[in-house]
Amino acid sequence: MYSKEVIVRNKTGIHARPATMFVKMASSFTSDISIEKDGKQANCKSLINILSMGITKDCKIKISADGFDEEKAVSELVKMVEAKFGEA
Known part of the structure; x- marks a missing residue:
């Protein structure tokens, strides 16, 4: 298990739109990926x-x-959040 915290800045x-991008990237990895906020957890491969x-x-x-690819998955998703999902 590998995890990292990040603050959403966009x-x-x-x-x-960002959720769709997030789910698409998460779905490209084989690892089980989840997101947690305020003690609530969700599957990163589900838009809903x-x-x-x-x-x-x-x-x-x-x-x-x-x-298998847990570190790469978390790192890439964190990068996406830090880049504000490409927001100008």
């Missing part, structure tokens, strides 16, 4: 689960993965 948090988390700007989230 204006709108993880709404529909991600959207139901209500992740807004300045929320601290923890991304965890368990499996």
